[in-house]
Amino acid sequence: MQTKIHEPTQIVEVMLTHAEQADEAVKKQLKKLYAQYKGTKYTVAVFLSGNRDLYEDTRDLLLFNRRRAAERAVQARKAAGQ
Incomplete structure (x- = not known):
């Protein structure tokens, strides 16, 4: 168990x-x-280690966010053109 007290935000x-x-x-x-x-x-914040692959989950999240950002950009261009 690792504990870190972050004074500026008052989070343990x-x-x-x-x-x-x-x-x-x-x-x-x-x-x-x-x-x-x-x-x-x-505030005491407890972070629990998971059992899934961190690399794969992070990669999937970044890919999803990139696709979503691209979709929003296309939608914004279409809305601006109308």
């Missing part, structure tokens, strides 16, 4: 590996961390 970032997500000791540590920051201006 917690990164958990896939194995740590099922670990009871880590769950207890998280409960203590939540209790520690309860009532403060800090």
